[in-house]
Amino acid sequence: MMKLKSFRIRNFRSIVDTGWQNISPDNITCLIGQNESGKTSVLEGLKVFYTGIISEDVLRSDLSLPEVSCRFTIPKGWLIKITDNPGTELKELLSGLTQLELTRSWIADLSSEIYISGEISQYLDSLEDAWRIYLNDVTVKLEEEMVSVVDQEAAYSKLAEEENDLRRKLLPEEEKKLSFRLFRKRHSEEESPKNNHFPGLKNKLNQLKSQKTELNEILLKKQPVKRAGEKWKKLLDRCLQIDVHLKELSLKLEERHQRMTLLMRPIEDDADNEWKEVLYDYRKTRSEKEIKTAELDSHIAFSGYIIDGFTEEEAENKVNEVIQSYKSHYNSAILGKRYFEYCPVFELFEDFGSLLPNRIDMEDIVSGNENVEGYKAARNFLSLAQLDYSFFQQPSSRILKQKIENLNKTLTHNFHDFWQQSIGRNNKIHIQFELDHYSASYEGKAGKPYLEFWIKDEGERLYPKQRSRGVRWFLSFYMELMASASIVDKQMVLLVDEPGVSLHARAQEDVLKVFEVIKDKIQVIYTTHSPHLVEINKLHRVLAVQRDDLDSMRSTSRILDPLQLASASPDTLTPLQSILGNPMGGDGFSSERINLIVNDTGSFYMLNAIILLTGFKGKVCVIPSTNVSSIPLLCNIMMGWGMDFAVLLFENDDEIKMADLLKSSVFRTDNKSKEIIIRMPGAFLNSEDILSTLDFKNHLLESREGITIPNSVYIREKELPRNFLLSRFLANVKEGKIKVTDFDEETIENFKLITSLLAGLK
Numbered sequence: 001m002m003k004l005k006s007f008r009i010r011n012f013r014s015i016v017d018t019g020w021q022n023i024s025p026d027n028i029t030c031l032i033g034q035n036e037s038g039k040t041s042v043l044e045g046l047k048v049f050y051t052g053i054i055s056e057d058v059l060r061s062d063l064s065l066p067e068v069s070c071r072f073t074i075p076k077g078w079l080i081k082i083t084d085n086p087g088t089e090l091k092e093l094l095s096g097l098t099q100l101e102l103t104r105s106w107i108a109d110l111s112s113e114i115y116i117s118g119e120i121s122q123y124l125d126s127l128e129d130a131w132r133i134y135l136n137d138v139t140v141k142l143e144e145e146m147v148s149v150v151d152q153e154a155a156y157s158k159l160a161e162e163e164n165d166l167r168r169k170l171l172p173e174e175e176k177k178l179s180f181r182l183f184r185k186r187h188s189e190e191e192s193p194k195n196n197h198f199p200g201l202k203n204k205l206n207q208l209k210s211q212k213t214e215l216n217e218i219l220l221k222k223q224p225v226k227r228a229g230e231k232w233k234k235l236l237d238r239c240l241q242i243d244v245h246l247k248e249l250s251l252k253l254e255e256r257h258q259r260m261t262l263l264m265r266p267i268e269d270d271a272d273n274e275w276k277e278v279l280y281d282y283r284k285t286r287s288e289k290e291i292k293t294a295e296l297d298s299h300i301a302f303s304g305y306i307i308d309g310f311t312e313e314e315a316e317n318k319v320n321e322v323i324q325s326y327k328s329h330y331n332s333a334i335l336g337k338r339y340f341e342y343c344p345v346f347e348l349f350e351d352f353g354s355l356l357p358n359r360i361d362m363e364d365i366v367s368g369n370e371n372v373e374g375y376k377a378a379r380n381f382l383s384l385a386q387l388d389y390s391f392f393q394q395p396s397s398r399i400l401k402q403k404i405e406n407l408n409k410t411l412t413h414n415f416h417d418f419w420q421q422s423i424g425r426n427n428k429i430h431i432q433f434e435l436d437h438y439s440a441s442y443e444g445k446a447g448k449p450y451l452e453f454w455i456k457d458e459g460e461r462l463y464p465k466q467r468s469r470g471v472r473w474f475l476s477f478y479m480e481l482m483a484s485a486s487i488v489d490k491q492m493v494l495l496v497d498e499p500g501v502s503l504h505a506r507a508q509e510d511v512l513k514v515f516e517v518i519k520d521k522i523q524v525i526y527t528t529h530s531p532h533l534v535e536i537n538k539l540h541r542v543l544a545v546q547r548d549d550l551d552s553m554r555s556t557s558r559i560l561d562p563l564q565l566a567s568a569s570p571d572t573l574t575p576l577q578s579i580l581g582n583p584m585g586g587d588g589f590s591s592e593r594i595n596l597i598v599n600d601t602g603s604f605y606m607l608n609a610i611i612l613l614t615g616f617k618g619k620v621c622v623i624p625s626t627n628v629s630s631i632p633l634l635c636n637i638m639m640g641w642g643m644d645f646a647v648l649l650f651e652n653d654d655e656i657k658m659a660d661l662l663k664s665s666v667f668r669t670d671n672k673s674k675e676i677i678i679r680m681p682g683a684f685l686n687s688e689d690i691l692s693t694l695d696f697k698n699h700l701l702e703s704r705e706g707i708t709i710p711n712s713v714y715i716r717e718k719e720l721p722r723n724f725l726l727s728r729f730l731a732n733v734k735e736g737k738i739k740v741t742d743f744d745e746e747t748i749e750n751f752k753l754i755t756s757l758l759a760g761l762k
Helices: 039-051 078-082 088-095 119-183 198-221 223-262 269-307 312-326 332-340 362-367 375-384 389-393 397-416 469-485 505-518 536-541 562-567 574-580 601-614 628-641 653-666 693-701 711-718 722-734 745-759
Strands: 003-012 015-017 028-032 067-073 099-106 112-117 345-349 359-361 430-437 449-456 492-496 522-528 542-547 557-560 594-598 620-624 645-649 677-679
Touching: 003 039, 015 039, 028 039, 028 536, 039 067, 039 345, 039 492, 039 522, 039 557, 078 088, 078 332, 088 119, 099 119, 099 332, 112 119, 112 332, 119 198, 119 223, 119 269, 119 312, 119 332, 198 223, 223 269, 269 312, 345 469, 359 362, 362 375, 362 449, 375 397, 375 449, 375 469, 397 430, 469 492, 469 505, 469 522, 505 522, 536 542, 536 562, 542 562, 594 601, 594 628, 601 620, 601 722, 601 745, 628 645, 628 653, 645 653, 653 677, 693 711, 693 722
Parallel strands: 028 522, 028 542, 345 492, 492 522, 594 620, 594 645, 645 677
Antiparallel strands: 003 015, 003 067, 067 099, 099 112, 359 449, 430 449, 542 557
């Protein structure tokens, strides 16, 4: 159900950030670029998105941790079917999505987590933000309440001190009263004038007692808030301690990564033990942080109800309600893990991981012994033959051998659909397997069945390991891919680094045939330097990878999509340029038409585009020279073969000189019947100058540039890939994306000039 649509890789080897890159909609994507440009890093980045396993050698020098995101297309409504009880709002969001985004990120211990990103994450984040705002509001109230309690306790303490002071002052007066009563003296007779304030002190004492009682009642009511606040402080302090410890551990992990990345010193066993302890501590501390953070959040919500006057028991019951009102029971990590179960398998094809063995015991195949040599290839072979163990239980040896012989023919026939190579003229290889049993000389295995494989031709019968590297590679590649394509229960993304390096050019083209057959079930992303593995008519499949600074290997990698290929360096576009250097596709010279020789491949594309746009019907075959200096050689070949031809030359220095050279050395006789050297007017320095400046920008550069110089000069000064630009122009014309009505009057007049010149070739 999930099909890879695009990817984004960050902080992985030479890659800082690829940005979002779309893969080809027809499921075959080709990465081109120089060595060390970062092509393999793209494949490895996609591989670890699936496995989650990395080591220090993928880290960049700044030790920033990798993050890989993938977007997948999905059927509308499919997420609802695989998400249990999503809730009303989340359900509404999921029901309308046709795209799913997953991200895997790594942390300091190089472990990783897969989580949902994109629209779903934004929704969940909005809930989390609302939850955080609520908790922050409660925290502010709790802090205010704690300040209030402290102030009230301080006020109570002050009242208590004042009360004690008054009591000390009143104590002597109380003693005097007692003595008056004991000795029955009249109070009025003995009373001193200075004690007249005694009644006032007593009144004040009563007021203090009343204030204390009132304040004490308030403090008693605030005891639940105080307890909640004290626990909040303890939890907060613990979370802060955990954060500090995590930071310390992260620094230790970073130091380790630095040593491993830069190979500053070997890591001894003691260091490994220390490393394991740090890892254990780090993971344990992260787990504790998650627990304590959740506990702190829950306690803050609890405290909010306590502040509102609920009892502690009531507040405990209310906490779950408020959490559910603010938060979904899903988060990005939970949904990410859930949806990742349906993610396509990302498989990095290894050249000889699937090499057919000479023989393999049937017991190992039945038991699934992946450790035995050739198990994977034998499994692929049987999968292609659609065999299982029951096939070999045939009681009749004759019937079994006949069935095996028929299967060998079918497998070989299917293989020949893709492998076009022959040993000699018609001698093609044949794939064969046989069932046999160990003889008595094999102690412990006597009588047990095994499979034996052969790659046979008319001349000899050889084991797989005795064949050439190219044959072995292609057979391994073919079986792996075709067997994988036969598995229908899960989508696969196949990552292939430099397929067919050991293959002949024609065999490399056979690789593309296999890709074409499996592309409906398996998405293919491959790297190449070979022009035979790039189809010039399918440039939508190409992503170019190059360094930002072409002169520095320490610079970062970036990816250019098909619309940006014109800005790629010539070295990056080498596979395309190689194809462009042979653009005729087998048409070659023509004895039935006029062969018009032009200066180079770029002009070949431009002239053919004009012929298509204008609907010119004349019998003209455009022949590109390798460069201007090769034109005389082509002329001599044409004359030697007795073919009609002419030469089109533009008004640049090299071609002006070439016109003089051709007149003096090649065309010494003055042929009045027709013009052989056709000179373009002075305004046309090269073929791209046939377009007006506006049309040059719109249809060739496909950008809005300020140009005040001839088009050809602009291309030369900006060091743009001229052949590629003109090839793309021709491709767009062929596909009907550009029509003659799309050009302005100046260009149309130039087209008429060209067609009139071509019409004069008779």
